[in-house]
Amino acid sequence: MTKVEELAQGVLSGEIRSIARAITVIENNAPEAKKLVSSIYPHTGKAHIIGFTGAGGAGKSTLIEKIVREYRRNGKTVGVVAVDPTSPFTGGAFLGDRIRMQELSTDPGVFIRSMASRNYPGGIARATKDAVKVLDAAGKDIVIVETVGAGQSEVEIIKVAQTVVVVHAPGLGDEIQAIKAGIMEIADIFVVNKADRENANKTVMDIQAILQLNNKETAWKPPVLKTVALTGEGVPQLIEKIEEHRLLLEKGLKHKGSREKAEAELIEAIKEKVVSSVLEGLRKEGEFEQLVGEIVEREIDPASAAEKLLKKALKDAEA
Amino acid sequence: MQTERKIRVLIAKPGLDSHDRGAKVVARALRDAGMEVIYTGLRQTPEQIAETALQEDVDVIGLSILSGAHKTLFPRIMDLLKKKGLTDVTVFAGGIIPEEDVEEMKKLGIKEVFGPGTPTERIIKYVLENVPKRT
Ligand code: B12
Ligand SMILES: Nc1nc2c(ncn2[C@@H]2O[C@H](COP(=O)(O)OP(=O)(O)O)[C@@H](O)[C@H]2O)c(=O)[nH]1
Ligand SMILES: [Mg+2]
Numbered sequence: 001m002t003k004v005e006e007l008a009q010g011v012l013s014g015e016i017r018s019i020a021r022a023i024t025v026i027e028n029n030a031p032e033a034k035k036l037v038s039s040i041y042p043h044t045g046k047a048h049i050i051g052f053t054g055a056g057g058a059g060k061s062t063l064i065e066k067i068v069r070e071y072r073r074n075g076k077t078v079g080v081v082a083v084d085p086t087s088p089f090t091g092g093a094f095l096g097d098r099i100r101m102q103e104l105s106t107d108p109g110v111f112i113r114s115m116a117s118r119n120y121p122g123g124i125a126r127a128t129k130d131a132v133k134v135l136d137a138a139g140k141d142i143v144i145v146e147t148v149g150a151g152q153s154e155v156e157i158i159k160v161a162q163t164v165v166v167v168h169a170p171g172l173g174d175e176i177q178a179i180k181a182g183i184m185e186i187a188d189i190f191v192v193n194k195a196d197r198e199n200a201n202k203t204v205m206d207i208q209a210i211l212q213l214n215n216k217e218t219a220w221k222p223p224v225l226k227t228v229a230l231t232g233e234g235v236p237q238l239i240e241k242i243e244e245h246r247l248l249l250e251k252g253l254k255h256k257g258s259r260e261k262a263e264a265e266l267i268e269a270i271k272e273k274v275v276s277s278v279l280e281g282l283r284k285e286g287e288f289e290q291l292v293g294e295i296v297e298r299e300i301d302p303a304s305a306a307e308k309l310l311k312k313a314l315k316d317a318e319a
Numbered sequence: 320m321q322t323e324r325k326i327r328v329l330i331a332k333p334g335l336d337s338h339d340r341g342a343k344v345v346a347r348a349l350r351d352a353g354m355e356v357i358y359t360g361l362r363q364t365p366e367q368i369a370e371t372a373l374q375e376d377v378d379v380i381g382l383s384i385l386s387g388a389h390k391t392l393f394p395r396i397m398d399l400l401k402k403k404g405l406t407d408v409t410v411f412a413g414g415i416i417p418e419e420d421v422e423e424m425k426k427l428g429i430k431e432v433f434g435p436g437t438p439t440e441r442i443i444k445y446v447l448e449n450v451p452k453r454t
């Protein structure tokens with residue numbers, strides 16, 4: 001067996017060290033990453049993947065800890081990928097989600113991985129999707145992804161998760177604006193956490209009011225639930241809703257959903273391949289560097305330069 | 320796309336000690352030096368620390384302790400790391416560890432010990448020079 005095959009084998013047998021190493025290989029985009037993902041891919045598709053998004057401080061990590069405990073009580077195994085932001089200036093990251101999940105770390109039925117966004121846009125990391133595949137292939141029944149939590153533009157999570165939970169908390173300021181601005185459409189379930197605070201009901205009503213503006217006929221109406229992550233209040237009800245959503249997906253929507261996901265993933269993979277192979281060719285010719293110089297000197301604009309290069313690259317490809 | 324390797328560090332506080340300033344200062348300094356720092360908060364058991372290091376696949380573990388319990392906690396942590404096969408991880412420590420204990424800690428496999436007043440630049444430099452070479 002080659003080293004990659006061995007690693008893949010380890011992942012499939014649920015061996016912790018292999019799972020951890022495999023995620024690192026994928027994160028670092030090491031040479032063997034592609035082979036690794038393709039060898040585990042046939043064994044994925046069994047886990048239910050749940051995304052948690054919403055502003056920082058809303059209580060996502062605390063809530064996830066309680067949800068994992070509840071799933072464990074129900075006999076399910078769980079994987080968690082918790083993403084925190086990378087500093088665009090230093091490239092470093094402070095990964096602190098585990099602080100809220102300390103007691104889960106010695107449960108053999110739970111695997112938690114902290115992940116830096118490495119400047120990938122949309123609230124997750126480039127490696128998140130494939131890390132989820134690793135945990136899925138390793139046999140976890142449930143895989144949970146916690147996004148960065150910057151707010152508005154965190155929509156990448158819908159490409160990864162089957163059920164998206166948007167978490168809010170009373171008193172986070174302009175956050176209802178943020179819901180309107182984008183996260184709204186991606187939520188399958190809304191949670192108002194910190195329901196122990198007095199204005200929680202107002203937050204619930206605000207969200208319901210926005211939901212009512214959207215009167216499209218849909219098979220699934222996103223419910224709005226209250227939780228207190230500190231005590232676990234409302235968590236069984238949340239899991240019930242997640243389960244309802246999963247069953248609905250299974251009954252019919254799943255096919256559509258998974259086709260869309262597959263299409264998005266294919267397009268992304270093509271983009272990556274095309275860009276890197278075309279760029280490689282262009283750099284070899286030397287014309288690339290020359291055009292960069294011309295753009296700097298304002299002799300040509302970037303769009304025209306790209307067109308010029310691509311015309312040539314495509315002609316080369318035909319020849 | 321290129322290979323993008325980052326140094327992953329676990330900063331952990333074993334035992335019942337709640338002096339966390341030093342650990343946070345070190346965590347921030349390493350983050351600002353471009354590393355990915357996992358911080359797990361206060362009151363970690365040796366089991367939690369070893370298991371976290373395993374799942375997070377870290378290159379380096381930094382233990383911060385000011386309570387005086389290093390002589391009982393560190394041997395347990397090093398033992399668990401060995402049992403889990405994490406022998407290629409660099410472990411170092413800081414906080415209040417008396418001079419006369421340092422030799423004993425190093426015998427356990429703790430590679431270096433940094434006391435109060437250590438400039439963070441020295442800690443960063445140490446990590447950069449002592450990250451294990453992994454394939
Ligand atoms: C501030 C402080 C507190 C604060 C802590 C606040 C907090 N959130 O951290 C409070 C008031 C809560 C506190 C409480 C207590 N404290 Co106190 N406290 C201190 C004090 C004065 C400074 C510690 C500090 O924050 N330094 C600043 C930071 C930046 O420095 P640092 O932690 O040393 O970290 C540096 C290095 O050590 C190193 N480092 C640290 N960790 C790591 C990790 C790695 C991986 C690396 C590479 C380096 C590294 O790098 C850092 C930067 O240079 C020290 C005395 C002292 N001079 O150290 C006593 C001291 C640590 N406390 C002490 C005691 C006894 C207590 C109490 C038991 C007092 C009591 N009887 O109630 C309680 C215990 C609380 C508890 N449950 O743990 C004793 C410990 C004695 C011992 N170990 O034998 C000390 C040494 C005072 C003394 N001389 O007696 N304390
Ligand atoms: N009062 C109250 N505080 C909570 C609740 N859930 C979480 N918190 C606190 O909110 C803070 C942020 O929680 P965290 O889980 O880290 O939020 P995240 O950034 O969304 O992951 C922490 O101090 C938690 O203790 C809750 O239900 N009620
Ligand atoms: Mg969090």
